[in-house]
Amino acid sequence: MSGTLALSSLIASLDREGLSGLVRSRRIAAPTSVKDSLDLATELLKPDSITQALTLLTREDLLLLAPEGAPELSDAERTSALVRLRGLGLVGGNDTELHEVSHALEALLRTRGLTLADIRETPEHAEPAVAEPADTSAWFAAALTATGQAAWVLRDLERSPAKLNRNGDVASAWLRTVEDRLSIPDADEVVELLRAAELAVPEGGWCVSRGAAWLAAESAERWNILASSAIGLMPRQLLGHLSAAEQGSSITVVVEAFPRHYPLATEPTFASIERAALLWERLGITVAGQFSPAGVAVLEGALSGNPVSTELDLPDTATGIYIQPDLSVVVPGPLSARDEAALAAIALPEQLGVASTLRISEATLSEAFHRGLSGDEIRGLVDGLALTGIPQPVDYLITTLSERAGSIIVSPHFGEAGRTRVEFARPELRATVLVDRRLAHLQLQEPPAFDEIARATRPLLSKLRADHVLAALLDARYPARGGGGLLTPTDSRGVPARESAPDAEAQTPATRAASAAEALIERVLESGDEGPTDISRQVTLAIRDRTRLQVTVEMRGVVRSFTIVPVSLAAGRMRALDEAAGVERTLPLEAITEITQIR
Known part of the structure; x- marks a missing residue:
């Protein structure tokens, strides 16, 4: 006998919160076909959807669904299990047995080679017991390293949004570029943390930064946000077994016991557990698989109060940096958000950690000029950061680049020979631009012979718009600026222009699924009034x-x-x-x- 009617009755009795939890916890093959509670019940009773839900049940819940029931369960255990099963849509109204669920459970047990006797076998009691005491006091090293890496990746997303592939993941080419440029290993893990914290979000086929407020916060607050998001990445089934965790508790014990508590769990669940545990280790929530004091605090939600810095024993903020004659930069400890942003404007990391090493180079200072900073502004940044003043090599490099900066002026031209005029302060720079194949599409040419004044100043003309020519020169890293009312873009690497309405194909699978779930919930709730x-x-x-x-x-x-x-x-x-x-x-x-x- 079909259980569709019984399940439909249960669904119709749910409020918005209960319905939302049900829809988001189950696999719905055709969400657009669901118009009311009956349609939703039909979808939820499909074998694939039931099987997916069964793989995430505890042994107690599975026993309660079995035909023989679970006489060994206490009244409290039975009540708790029924609440969970109702929330998953695996029983009907009045806790009615759904025959589709019973048949799917029998089939799944046969496929796994298990019997109800195997499920009834009580697993060994395994809590996160304290193993050999591990030194977790250095958790802050991993915490500050990961937080610093996240800040650098987030700034790079601000300057150069990452292209998303068809699966909604950041393109591997962008990740490789970031890993090489910022000396950050496994940048995909950092991006995953940023996306979990909603500091990096998908927009029109690109992953863009939404972390301005986070970058303005201090290290403790930054870490708390990342760590809290990382806790949410762990499957809730495992989190339920970590309530007794304390400093030094081993997460490995709980992970190893997980299959005994969830006998039908699948490989994707185990992969999610492994991935989340890896991110916990990277953030210092665990150290060598054992919980740090800060890890226990964030797991218990004890860091929600302000200020977080009083709860976390992090090293004091460094008052400045040391710039070596070889242009390397030694940062003896975490910087304030303001000093960190200033340093990021003129240097690139070589090694990030509690004490970090960065490097100032012609390329990094040229990038600063490219983003609109003047020589005096760069000197001001360096002078405000360096504990020993501005070294002579750095001062010389700033002076040299200042002289070159803006030595190409791009302005609109209203003559017949072109729409843009490009003027050069130095003849050798003009000659270089003319032979640069990257700029061939600009079709730069000499002024006509009759324009004696123009030929005397030796500008070049282009038939393209002035803003296009300026952007091309800046992309090729030439010291160009706008003239004649043309504004120099502060950064030419933003999100490519797109129409105001996002393309549905540009949405990620996750955003499409979320949108479909929201629409389904609204339709079912509206149908309840009919x-x-x-x-x-x-x-x-x-x-x-x-x-x-x-x-x-x-x-x-x-x-x-x-x-x-x-x-x-x-x-x-x-x-x-x-x-x-x-x-x-x-x-x-x-x-x-x-x-x-x-x-």
């Missing part, structure tokens, strides 16, 4: 499955209940057999106030 329509579909289903129903009818102020077998439905009236009375009844659907399936 009473008779939903009842008519339940009656239709009962006619198809020859299901006995108990209906409550209110007519002329009189309320009566009948146990019937529906026969037909037409013109808003149901014809049914009342077996107890031995008569046939015709009931208007609008008079039915409650309908329940009888097994």
Whole structure:
């Protein structure tokens, strides 16, 4: 006998929060086809959806779904299990057994080579016990390293958004570039943390930064945000077994015991656990698999108060940096958010950690000039950071680049020979631009012979727009600036222009699934206000499955209940057999106030 009606009854009784939890916890193959609670029940009772839900159940929940039940469970355990099963849509209204679920469980056990006796076998009690005491006091080293890496990756996303592939993941080419440029290993892990914290979000096929406020925070607050998000990446099934964790507790013990508590768990679940544990280790939540004091605090949610810095024993903020004659930079400890941003404007990391090493180079200073900083502004940044003043090599490099900066001026031209005028302060720079193949598309040319003034100053002309020419020169790293009212872009590497409405194909699978789930929830909630329509579909289903129903009818102020077998439905009236009375009844659907399936 179909359980669709019983499950539909349960779904119809859920509020928004309960319905949202149900929809997000189950696999729905065709969400757009769901119009009401009956459609949703039909989707949830498909074998694939049921199997997916069963793989995430505890042994107690599985036993309760088994045909023989679970007599060994206490009343408290049984009540708790039924609450979980109702939330997953694996029992019907009034905790009715769903035969589709029972059959799927039997089939899954056969596939895994398991029996109910195997499930009933009580697993060994395994809590996160304290193993050999491990030194977790250095957790802050991993914490500051990961937080610093996240800050650098986030700044790079601000300057150069990352292209997303069809799966919604950041393109590997961008990750490799970041790893090489910023000396950050396994940048995909850092991006995953940023996306989990919603500091990096998908937008129009690109991954863009939304972390300005996070970058303005200090190290302790930054770490708390990342760590809290990393806790959320761990499957909730495992988190439920970490409530007794304390400093020095081993997460390995709990992970090894997990299959005994969740005997039908699948490889994707184990992979998610392994991935989350890896990120926990990277952040210092665990050290060599054992919980750090800060890890326990964030796991318990004890760091929600302000200020977080008083809860975390992190090293003091460094007052400045040391710049060596070879242009390497030694940072003796974590910097304030303001000093860190200033240093990021003029240097690139070579090694990040509690004490970090960076390097100032011609390329990094040229990048600073490219983003609109002047020589005086760069000197001000260096002077404000360096504890020993500005070294002579750095001062010389700033002076040299200052002289070159803006030595190409791009301005609109209104003559017949072109739309853009490019002027050069030095002849050798002009000659270099003319032979640069990267700029061949600009079609730069000499002024016409009759324009004696132009030929005397030796500019070049282009038929392209001035802003296009300026952007091309900046992309090729030439010291160009706008003239004649043309503004120099502060950064030419932003998100490519797109139409105001995002392309559906550019959305990631995760965003598409979230949108579909939201729309489904709204449709089901709205259908609940249509009473008779939903009842008519339940009656239709009962006619198809020859299901006995108990209906409550209110007519002329009189309320009566009948146990019937529906026969037909037409013109808003149901014809049914009342077996107890031995008569046939015709009931208007609008008079039915409650309908329940009888097994």
